[in-house]
Amino acid sequence: MPIQKTLSIIKPDAVVKNLTGKINARLEDAGLRIIAQKRLQLTRSQAEKFYEVHREKAFFDDLCEHMSSAPVVVQVLCGENAVSKNREIMGATNPANAEIGTIRRDFGQSIEHNVVHGSDSPENADIEIKFFFSQLEIIE
Ligand code: CMP
Secondary structure, eight states, X not given: OOEEEEEEEEOHHHXXXXXXXXXXXXXXXXXXXXXXXXXXXXXXXXHXXXXXXXXXXXXXXXXXXXXXXXXXXXXXXXEETHHHHXXXXXXXXXXXXXXXXXXXXXXXXXXXXXXXEEOSSHHHHHHHHHHHOOGGGOOO
């Protein structure tokens, strides 16, 4: 299985509820390694840039409003099949449809307040990691 990196964001709804440690434990217990991590607050325009691919969607404004409403914790996760493994641990986008025991099912409130973001492909992981981190900040 390939060793991959993926970008994870612990979203404002989870940071406000002080869930960072619980979420990190889920990631580490599943075998992923947090090789970079920082807490920051996105500006509205940074959130819009990150989610540019969703600009035409009806939920774009609310999504960017939420993502810039409070701090986030951005992380680079590393491990075997990290992209798909992280998506498994997160669960479906809508917490109501996520498997029991996944992060979104256990901590999420709604499709918008769904606790975490994870890259959906190795190619996007590369782009998303570069959005937040310089090479110097990623310690393998
Ligand atoms: P995320 O993995 O961060 O990627 C885009 C986000 O948009 C997604 O998680 C959800 O929080 C949000 N999203 C996706 N679909 C919808 C929807 N139909 N309504 C509201 N928000 C959505």
